[in-house]
Amino acid sequence: MTPLVRRRVFTVGIAGLLAFYGWGLSGLPAFGDYRGPYGFLVDALAIHQTHATGIVSAVNFFYRGFDTLGEEFILFIAATGVATVLRELRGEHDREENDLAEGRAATLTSDAVRMSALVFVGPVLVMGWFLTTHAQTDPSGGFQGGVVMATAVILVYLGGQFLVFERLSPIDVADAAEAVGAGGFVLVGLGALMAGAAYLADFLPLGSPAGAVDASGTIALISFFVGVEVAMAFVLIANELLEQTIVVRKGSR
Amino acid sequence: MILLVHTAVRPPGPTWAVNALQVTLLVLVAAGAAAVVTMRDPVRQAVILSLYGVVLAVLFFSVQAPDVALSEITVGTVALPLLILLTLAKVRGGQD
Numbered sequence: 127m128t129p130l131v132r133r134r135v136f137t138v139g140i141a142g143l144l145a146f147y148g149w150g151l152s153g154l155p156a157f158g159d160y161r162g163p164y165g166f167l168v169d170a171l172a173i174h175q176t177h178a179t180g181i182v183s184a185v186n187f188f189y190r191g192f193d194t195l196g197e198e199f200i201l202f203i204a205a206t207g208v209a210t211v212l213r214e215l216r217g218e219h220d221r222e223e224n225d226l227a228e229g230r231a232a233t234l235t236s237d238a239v240r241m242s243a244l245v246f247v248g249p250v251l252v253m254g255w256f257l258t259t260h261a262q263t264d265p266s267g268g269f270q271g272g273v274v275m276a277t278a279v280i281l282v283y284l285g286g287q288f289l290v291f292e293r294l295s296p297i298d299v300a301d302a303a304e305a306v307g308a309g310g311f312v313l314v315g316l317g318a319l320m321a322g323a324a325y326l327a328d329f330l331p332l333g334s335p336a337g338a339v340d341a342s343g344t345i346a347l348i349s350f351f352v353g354v355e356v357a358m359a360f361v362l363i364a365n366e367l368l369e370q371t372i373v374v375r376k377g378s379r
Numbered sequence: 380m381i382l383l384v385h386t387a388v389r390p391p392g393p394t395w396a397v398n399a400l401q402v403t404l405l406v407l408v409a410a411g412a413a414a415v416v417t418m419r420d421p422v423r424q425a426v427i428l429s430l431y432g433v434v435l436a437v438l439f440f441s442v443q444a445p446d447v448a449l450s451e452i453t454v455g456t457v458a459l460p461l462l463i464l465l466t467l468a469k470v471r472g473g474q475d
Contacts (some may be wrong), residue, residue: 183446265445265449266446270449270453273454364465367469
């Protein structure tokens with residue numbers, strides 16, 4: 127195919143694409159125009175039904191809790207897959223890290239990087255905890271909070287403290303905690319069955335007033351379990367990749 | 380009963396139009412997406428992808444979707460670039 131023919135085929139293709147794209151766009155509702163009805167229904171009913179003011183969390187962990195359960199297990203299986211694929215094989219050994227130039231030791235993490243990483247560990251951890259435990263009141267949730275908490279652990283690594291990082295997240299403990307998080311979600315659903323309601327129904331006392339941190343029954347509980355699961359899954363994935371990649375820097379403090 | 384609730388809470392007429400901030404952010408998002416796609420070096424691409432996630436999150440925030448903005452920050456700004464960088468480090472570690 128010569129360049130000329132290729133250009134002609136491309137021109138015809140792009141013209142057709144633009145025509146259909148423009149046609150499709152012209153039929154869309156206006157920007158920000160929502161026709162409902164589900165959003166309006168949830169807006170009107172959710173606070174009375176669940177005592178949660180974080181309506182998005184109420185949808186995620188209650189109205190469509192079963193879908194969220196499936197999504198959570200996607201991450202669980204991903205972490206398991208990474209751990210399986212990247213496990214240490216026979217004959218694999220850690221090697222010393224060296225500079226690209228021969229005979230020169232690898233550079234250490236600078237004090238500036240180390241300081242700024244470690245300064246953020248505390249605040250980031252608190253932020254993640256807040257997000258995980260306030261799904262029922264504010265725009266937040268276990269998923270976001272979990273990732274933020276995992277970031278705090280990864281910051282410790284960035285600070286050049288891989289040994290501490292490994293000690294903070296021994297694989298066995300992280301594995302177990304991840305399983306507890308994933309299993310907790312399932313068990314909350316089973317608890318509803320025990321109480322004679324539908325799977326994942328909000329069977330706990332709703333508490334009052336609506337919008338209090340301890341209100342909303344299972345929504346807060348599920349968000350917490352999701353937070354644990356997500357944080358541990360990310361720590362596990364990062365740990366596996368780092369173990370594959372980075373060899374402990376002997377000189378780092 | 381549900382139909383009653385429906386008619387009671389639906390706001391009348393068109394809700395709102397795009398404001399100047401949102402237009403600016405939409406342009407920035409388009410520029411950022413182009414920057415991600417045209418950058419050829421994967422390491423820099425991962426960093427630009429992270430910045431692009433921030434812009435996208437601000438856009439979501441400006442259209443009153445703080446939950447989505449948070450998810451975008453965690454996935455697009457932290458998790459995805461981190462995984463890409465770690466994978467690149469792993470791949471290149473074998474070559475050096």
